[in-house]
Amino acid sequence: MRSRTAGALTAGGVVMVLTGVGWGVFAITDSGSTSGQGTPANAATRAEGEDRAVIELPDGRKVEMRYVEQKGLGERHYDPGTGKWSATKLIHRTEEDPCQGIELAATDGTVAAIADFGQYCYDGEPPQESIAAVGTGRFTRWGVDRQKGFDGWNKANVAEGGDHAAFLHYTEERIETLRWSEKDGYSGPSEKPRPARRLDERFFGSWKAEDGSQRLAVQQSGNGGVATFFSRSGERCVTRAGLHPNRRNVGEFTAVFRESGERSEKCPMYGEFEFMTINKAGTRLSFQVSKLSFTKTEPDQAERELPDPPEPVTGVDKDWLGSWELEDGSQRVTIREPRPQEPTAVFTNLKGRRCVARAELYTSQLDTLFNVASRPPKVIEGEPAANCPQKNVHFSLSADGKSFTQKAEDGPGLTYVRPSGPGGR
Template sequence: MGFKRAKVIGGAAVLAVIAAAGSVTTVYATEDGASPADGSVGEKAGTPEKIDSHVVDKDDSHIRIELKDKRQVSLTYAKDKGLVERHRPAEGGTWSSPKTIYKTKAESCQGIDARAHGDTVAVTANWGLYCSDGEPPQESVAAMGAGELTEWDTAESENSDGWPPAQIYDGGDRAEFVAKGPHSTTTLPWKKGSGFGDEATVYEPIPGRFVGSWRAEDGSHRVTFQQAAAGKPATGTIETLTGQRCLGSGVVTKKSADGVELGNFTIKEGKQAKNCPPEVFEHFYQVETADGDMQLMELGKPPKPVATYKRTGD
């Protein structure tokens, strides 16, 4: 998922970097399922710092928090402007001038989250049509401010579910926004002084017993599974060997210790044929033992086999 990064000073975006798909870092778990134990990528995350700010007041369009040193920070959804920030000294005093740290005219939704450790403040906010009615946001922003809060780093993500609240590390020098999906974990890192880095995604591996090529017992087609690696999640390719030509591939996800599912299948040659692909959400592949045959199972109570495969030497 691509995003835009910017450093905002006094309301002006003075640095913007567009991270296209090719610049997003992707990290893959190993075949035995090993991945960073703490969900981090790059350097080890360690133990998050305790959030020591507290919410003073909050509603759907505004949040105000008090930091450990008693300063206060206010974030507001401003109509046709975006996300506006102000802060004021400890024990009262004059609020800073309103500063737009993220500009958009989209409809805001899902509230604003702001939290801090020491003088490091992490913020998440979202916008999107019908988002307030439960639709996913079309725009999401992660923002980080530190020290005097005169500069803010922002990272915009489009067409995602938005970022969960950040985890702050190393006394406030580093933070991570970690979005966990059903089959992958994406981390957006931030460092004080250098801002946001590239997103990195760790894909869940499929059980190693599936990896390789399998031939249907009736000789009609071949199924080949590749582990998450080389810039992609685990994939499955199906090619017919007799009859109607069908060649295509899709994404493979783990269903259980001995089962995987194939989805997002795209036919590259020919057209759909029997078991190329199997009906999505109705079938799964199963290998019960490491040296056993593979079966295509039809969901039911209980599931029933509809095809059997032998491992090939390919």
């Protein structure tokens, strides 16, 4: 359930807050705070900080918002004419813990602020109170909106002229907007579907590493893309990565697959925890982890021969895929990835009681596979028998890719190898 604070008026060191249940009045004290003449840093037209943020206006005035421990959200402002800061006054009072981060935005003398409060919020728990605030003129009056049980506003925008502002919260599917006007105060929030996020079309095409070590072809796939990296020095390796539009100019790797080359520390060439960013001019690609950068080039023969549209990128290394058998021949396990990011293992007893079991898997490293904890392996044919179903899956692949071990809680693990004859893959 949500409630909204319609406004907060500050006068003579006392803040009067109009809430959903009536008027509250409380005196402001600032014991232990920054002095009125202290000069905060990091002034900007947009500003943010963990515990406080400061924004500077074109006329030299500044506004500081900060969390006041066990009291709420405090505001003070700087007058360039006197060279002094006002005393800090609370524009929102609460005993909830502050979250990480305060954000400010300013246009034409109007300042908008975002802050959040909630128990354990600083450690990552969702906020219990989300604050939007707008101040104008001499900043003695602030309009404050409080949303309860809300995930918090992502961004504040102030329109040209300073008489309108909007606070935005967005998910992959929807945008929620709280509007403020100088004439009417707050209205909303309102919701609407969010347009699908797409990668900037300038990602697509051929690229070469500035040091000559790699080439890259980026192809469109839905709203995202597929990146295929070709090594041009050292060991031969081709690596494919799925790209999700984290932002229009940022592609987040969703899966990485070693298309060719021997599995090693350098192949695949990238891990899943990577982001690819295109610069504003659309002429250069850089990465969050890798130190390489790429520039646009003409496609070569291998890049021209890539299938279009590209195949989806799977996440399990190719050395895992296919059929395996226990060394004593008593059980077969077949590992597949029928859909991207949804690998499975099917266990079939080859001796004794018939039992076929299935496990849904995930991978965190190239050489390990685990069952999804919330969905343990289960029998799909026959009756339970020895090692069928496995209680838990914890597979570790050998360096040469010719065997893997199922970790056992007690005693030695079980070793699986490729079966002799056809059908091992």
